[in-house]
Amino acid sequence: MSARTWVRDLSLGARFAVTGGREGWTRTLLTAVGVGLGVGLLLLTTALPSVIGRRHDRDDARRDFSFAAAKAIPRADDTVVAAHVDTSFHHDDVRGRLLQPEGPEAPVPPGVRALPGAGEMVVSPALKKLLDSDDGALLRERLPYRTVGTIGESGLMGPGELAYYAYSGKLAPRVGKDASVGRVDHFGSAGDPQNDDGMPPVLILLILVIFVVLLMPVAVFIAAAVRFGGERRDRRLAALRLVGSDGGMTRRIAAGEALAGAAFGLLFGAGFFLLGRELVGSVDLFGISVYPSYLTPSPLLAVLVALAVPAAAVLVTLFALRGVVIEPLGVVRTAKPARRRLWWRLLLPVAGLAMLYPMIGKGNGDGNFNQYLVIGGVLLLLIGVTALLPWVVESVVGRLDSGGVSWQLAVRRLQLSSGTAARMVNGIAVAVAGAIALQMLFAGVEDDFTKSTGRDPLRAQMEIDVNSASRVDTVGGKVETEFKHTKGVASAVALSAVSYGERRKDPELSADLTVGTCASLREIAVLPSCHDGDVFALPEPAADSGQGPVYSPEDGSADNSVKELLKPGRKVFLNPSFSDSERGAEVAWTVPEGTRTVKRRPDALQNSIYGLLVTPSAAPAKARPVMYGRVYVRLDHSVPDAEEHVRNTAARVDPFADAWTWSSQETSEQYAAVRTGLFIGATCVLALIGASLLVSQLEQLRERKRLLSALVAFGTRRRTLSLSVLWQSAIPIALGLVLASVVGLTLGAVLQKMSQVPVRVYWGSVLSMTGVGAGVVLAVTVLSLPALLRLMRPEGLRTE
Incomplete structure (x- = not known):
């Protein structure tokens, strides 16, 4: 068969799609909207690399300077001293920088026209909006500067970012003495390449699975959208047989109709993408915002989408018509169809498991796993859901019988068109199966990316590290x-500390000298009696004592020889010098006689503190300027915004203070970023699922318009018909969720084995994912009720 014949028949079908009257236009419009939603999300996905x-x-x-790789730059006319003064407000990060220009040619940060002067600051538009609102009253107290300008787009990562640059004239003396202050001669340093450890293999595995899981429902919905109105279309095609077209030509014309709908879907998708692109600037998901200009699809991927969607429309249509006999007098579909075969449907998930099996144990450690096998295996397992669900729905509804009128109407409809019902819920089933697998994998590897901080939030909720001269x-x-x-x-519990060793330079033994009142020291150790002037020795805990981690100031490793530094009469040096850092104070001091050894509290405020515990009057005066101060705060949670009041006090006492909230665990930034990306992607996919399901439901109701009107005309109650529509959605989705749970648990177990973590089922995640899927379907059913009530009018029996 020549290409010319294909082109002729496809073009003829495309003309029928747009010249077939209101019926043809309605079907084409529904197809275009359904395909367009999927294409819009695909285009947004192709733009992700650009956004990142x-x-x-x-x-x-x-970027100004890196803490780990700050270089000593001499003062010049083209230098500026920058200080990091980041803070938080209501769990939102606020990026803050204090600047002190040292000459007329001092560099200016991107997005800033001129450096702020004394008492001035320039802020991001989002921060300005917050400061001008009533909600920003507490933050205004923390930033005692006058706003003189805003930061442009080139200096911000997103429109919702909170950031500011302010002037300070007290930064230069702190260069080289404070890790948060540094001198730069330009902005835009590449940072410290030594900190780039790469991404762990298990996170790469997670990202691969996330992309497959999130994009698979999109493909399923696009395939379902091109089949909207299939029954009416097939009846129209019978007329073509009557005027002389053969079966092959009829199928090609049908494919042309689907091709036209897909082509309009591409246009709708481009429109949805442009609309979403403009709206994205006003949306802040999980603390991440982006400018619309960031969303630029990859040209190659965009072309791939533009070619793949129409081609898929043609192939899906031809595949759908393979078992339909279109004759001049009608469509042989009303007869009882042949039962679906199970064997080939089982081959898909089995093949997927076969592809994943060689990857067992290779998703972690050295990461030597084949990405193509992982993608192929996950795809086949999820495609297996779409292949098995029609068979499951047909097998189950074929055995359903007695019940109320609404139940019987729903069951009979499902028995006549179980494939249509299965297609409607295929996407949600695939999404739930993938989500369950991902939740199991995330939960399984979470322990690898979270670690205990050694801090008990029940003992204190906030810690303030005092960095300036006020620490005295x-x-x-x-x-x-x-x-x-x-x-x-x-x-509030206040402590000051300084490290000490047995030598002035490069000591082999190190411990801490901690200064605090008797009440404060009792938060660390069990003191028999305490008066100002007392000194106590707190030995380092054994590694297996269960009292927390053992630290050495240099590398965090255990050092059980510090007992030598606790003996009374021993001469030590506070703040010793080290070859690879700035010179210390090297204050000589003798451990006083009468120093008593004490035990650590089982619930010590800080398990990492060991060495000498000293009351204020016994502390060496010469060492006080080099001590670092810490304040541990217990909050009164009955007071609104208690944390913000503490941060305001910290900023007032010391603009360089670091106030942060305690947590018992901390999570890897890379792992947290991947998890955030999953949440954002899942939100978009759920929105697509809901919108696509609604379009599909409206299309199904439109197909049954005359039947619904006839039932109402014969006296069927509207409530009965509404319940029947609910049952028609509930039965397939219940079966789909059960199948999705089985496949999701299987895939999750395989992924856990690949990641070398114990296979565990987290039933809370399984139930939550199935609940979300059921909730989406219920919401779509409720939203379709107004259209259902409008269609159940006697006027629907009119025909031409």
Whole structure:
């Protein structure tokens, strides 16, 4: 058969799609909307690499200096001193920088026209909006500067980012002495390449599975959308046989109709993409916002989508018509169809498991796994859901019988067109199966990316690290008093500390000298009696004591020889010097006689503290300026915004103070980023599922318009028909969710084996995922009720 014949028949079908009157246009419009929703999401997906790259470039362009690789740059006319003063407000990160220009040619950060002057700051548009609102009152107290401008797009990672640059004239003396302050002669350093450890293999596995799981429902919905109105279309095609077309030509004309719908779907998809592109600037998902200009699809991927969707429309249509005999006098479909065969449907998931089996144990460790086998295996397992679900629905509904009128109407409809019902829920079943597998994999590997912080949030909820000269007054002075009298603070414990060793330079043994009042020291150790002037020795806990981690100031490794540094009369040196860092104070001091050895509290405020515990009057005065101060705060949660009041006090006491909330565990940033990406992708896919299901439901109701009107005309209650529509959705989705749970649990177990973690089923995640799927279908059914009631009118019996 020549290509010319194909082109002629396909073009003829395309003309029928747009010239077939209201019936043809309605079907084409529904197909275009369904396909367009999927294409729009696919285009958004192809733009993800651009989004990630643009955000990374923006962050690199404004970077000032790296804590780990700061270089000593001499003062010049083209230098500026920058200080990191990041903070948080209501769980949103606020990027803050203090700047002190050192000459007329001082560099200016991207997006900023001119450096702020004394008492001034430039802010991001989102921060300006927050500060101008009533919700930003507490944050305004923390930023005592006058806003003189806004940061442009080139200096921000997204429109929702909270950021500011402010002037400070006290930064230069801190260069080289404070890790948060550094001198730069330009913005846009590449950072410290030594910190780029690459991504663990198991995270690469997670990303691969996420992309497959999120995109598979999109493909399923596109395939279902091109089959909208299939029964009416087939009846129209019978007229073509009557005027002389053969079976092959009829199928090609039908494929041409689907091709036209898919082509319009591409246009709708481009429109949906452009609309979503404009709306994305006003959306902040999980703390991430992007500019519309970031969403630029990859040209190659966009062309692939433009070619794949019409081709899929033609292939799906031809595949759907393979078992339909279209004759001049009608369509041989009303007869009882042949039962679906199971054997070939089982081959798909079995083949998927066969592809994944060689990858067992290779998703972690050295990461030597074949990405193509993983993608192929996951795809086949999820495609197996779409292949098995029609057979499951047909087998189950064929055995259903007695029940109420609504039940019988629903069951009979499902028995006549179980394939249509299965297609409608295929996408949600695939999404739920993939989500269950991902939840199992995330839960299984979570322990590898989370670690205990050694902190008990029940003992304290916030910690404030005091960095400036005010740390001299941390214990028993102004700093401690300020926090104790802060609104929302139940109690505050202040400690100061400095490391010491047995030599002035490069000591082999190290411990900490911790200064605090008797009440504060009792939060760390069990003290028999305590008065100002006392000194106590707190030995380092054994590695297996269960009292927390053992630390050495250099590398965090265990060092059980520090007992030598606790002996009374021993001469030690506070803040010793090290060859690879700035020179220390090297304050000589002798451990006083009468130093008593004490035991650590079982619930010590900080398990990492060991060495000497010293009351204020016994602390060496020369070492106080080099001590670092810490304040541990217990909050009164009955006071609104207690955390923000504490942060305001910290900023008032010391603009460089670091106030942060305690948690018992911390999560890897890479793992958290992948998890956030999954949540954002899942949100988009769920929105697509809901919208596509609604379009599919409306199409099904439109197909049954005359039948519904006839039933109402014969006296059937509208409530009965509404319930029948609900049953028609509930039965297939229940079967689909059961099948999705089985496949999802199987895939999740395989992925856990690949990641070398114990196979465990997290039933809470399984139930939550199935509940979300059921909730989406229920919401779609409720939203379709107005259209159903409108169709159940006697006027629907009119015909031409």
